[in-house]
Amino acid sequence: MSEGKISENIEEYLEVLYRNGSNGEQVSTTQLSKELGIAPGSVTQMLKKLQDLGYITYTPYKGATLTDEGMKIAQKITRKHRILEKFLLDILKVKQENVHDQACEMEHTLSDEAERALCTMMHHPDLCPDDNVIPACDFEFGSCQECFSQKDFDQVINRKFNLLSVSELTGDSEGTISFIRGNSELLDEITNKGIKVGQYLKYEFGAGTSGKNYLVEIDDEMLTLPVEMANNIFIRF
Secondary structure, X not given: OOOOOOOHHHHHHHHHHHHHHXXXXXXXXXXXXXXXXXXXXXXXXXXXXXXHOOOEEEEOOOEEEEOHHHHHHHHHHHHHHHHHHHHHHHHOOOOHHHHHHHHHHHOOOOOHHHHHHHHHHOOXXXXXXXXXXXXXXXXXXXXXXXXXXXXXXXXXOEOOOOEEEHHHOOOOEEEEEEEEOOOHHHHHHHXXXXXXXOOEXXXXXXXXXXXXXXXXXXXXXXXXXXXXXXXXXXXXX
């Protein structure tokens, strides 16, 4: 696939696919048609195009799932959208009913450097105003402290793989902890539990969730994570 700017239309499709299938779930043509307000026939044609581009795997009459490349783009645009919603509501005090549409207009033009600056200014938020998890950045850091200490944005390297937070997992999952988000206080709390980047985490869906806590196994030790930690500990599959 050739490098270049991805159209806003493609980004919108990938964003909806991520919102409904971030953990590999198949999203139906009907669901996409409903959320995008586009006729099913037109959706089907776009899904075929997205598959040709390598962004999705499409099965006629069943639906589509994101590929690794599609997930990377979808997470990036979703992250920008949700950070912008947080910024518009909490900092600029835009009316809540207008926040989503404003973020939709701005997300496609927000630079990576500006995204990083907004994240730092708002102290690394984990949730948008609708309480959806803000995806991890795709910068090659192990924690937000590492990001904050890197002052020259031109030296920032993009991560080559995708991440999901523990609270985003919708099925039995396991992977390496590759990023821990949060301010110094939250990072200290996570460190005090003995959790660090590089450890192997296993999560059993359903049995691993109780109220506001997530039961996980990290390097053969069972630990209970409050939801705030689960929102901010990201694993690589």
